[in-house]
Amino acid sequence: MIHFDLIAEICETVRGEPEDAAYYPTALAGFGLLHDIKTKSIEAQVYEPIACLVLQGKKETRIGDRLVHFGAGDCLIVSHSIPVLAAVTEASRQKPYIGLVFSLDLSILRGLYDEAGSATPSIEAAHSLTASKASPDLVDAMTRLFRASQTTTDAQVLAPMISREIHYRLLQSDHGGMLRQMLWRDSTASRIARVIDVIRADFRTPLPVSDLARTAGMSVSAFHAHFKSVTAKSPLQYQKDLRLLEARRLLSHGMLSVSQAAFDVGYESPTQFSREYSRKFGVSPRQDIGTQSAA
Incomplete structure (x- = not known):
């Protein structure tokens, strides 16, 4: 059950901050607030491995052919870095879209499995992005983490323990299947995560699929199939999305010309860049120059 006093506390925390911001970091690294006062059209972006507890409002995210809706009381779990299309579908000044965003730490998850692996639910078919109702225990832990983040001493002393608890609650959740698959270093989910790290570190350079498959320890055909099952894209489409998203960031800040x-x-x-950019975002790259600076 959502704590309505928590919503009031978050609104008070962001009071006076720029209204055009959507994400507000806290004193804790990897933990922040989402606060949107208006709906937003579909945007291409990359989701990092996170859990997001929605307190108010609604959002939808498309990954490949899957459209995931989530709203108040739901927890979104993202296990891998994945390009998505996302939109805030319910928000207003009187009733903003509000959420708590928690970055996942694979080393903490694996450490928990060493202690409680036999107590985690069995691994079922899983997706890299999924949403479901948050358990009362998870809501309570996220609430305590937010409140701890507001006090320096509490952040130092309590936050590490609460963070560990949240990782445990996510592992135990009905929709935490992909996280449970990530616990084994040699699992398919872990291998694809390693390849994603390689692509993201060097997305400007041509990366032969055969080399990426070798990194994953798979045949080219098996790697292609498993990569697409996690990201909903081929490895080359994934790399192209990273390039176009970075180009849009550079252009919107007025940092570079189109060429x-x-x-x-x-x-x-x-x-070719202009053609693929227009197809991806629905506007030419020239139209995006300086839009963020102007805002």
Whole structure:
């Protein structure tokens, strides 16, 4: 059950902050607040491995052919870094979209499995992005973490223990199947996570699929299938999304020209870049120059 006094506390915390911001970090690394006062159209972005407890409002996220809706009382779990299309579908100044965002730490998850592995639910078919009703225990732990983040001493002393508890609650959740798969270093989910790290670290450089498959320790065909099952994209589509999203960031901040942005993210042809950019975002790259600076 959502603590309505928590919603009031969060609204008070962001009072006076810029209204065009959607994410507000706390004193705890990897833990922040979402607060939107208006709905937002679909945006392409990359979701990091996180858990997001929604306290108010609604959002939808598309990954491949799957459309995931979540709202007040739901917890979204994202196990891998994945490009998605997302939109805030219910929010207003009187009733903002509010959520708590918690970054996942795989080392903590694995440490918990060493202690409580036999007590975790069995592994079932799982997705890298899924949402379901949060348990009362998870809501309580996230609430305590937010309150601890508001006091320096509590943040230092209590937050590490509460963070560990949240990881445990997520492992135990009905929709934490992909997290449970991530616990084994040699699992398919862990291998794909390693490859994602490689692509993200060097997305500007051509990366042969055969090399990525070798990193995963799989045949090319098996790697392609498993990568797509986790990210809903082929490895090359995934890399292309990273390039285009980075180019949009550079252009929107007025940092580069269209040609410069194309070359900076790894395109050899500005014409091809413009074509793929327009197809991805629905506007030409030139239309996006300086939009963030203007806002």
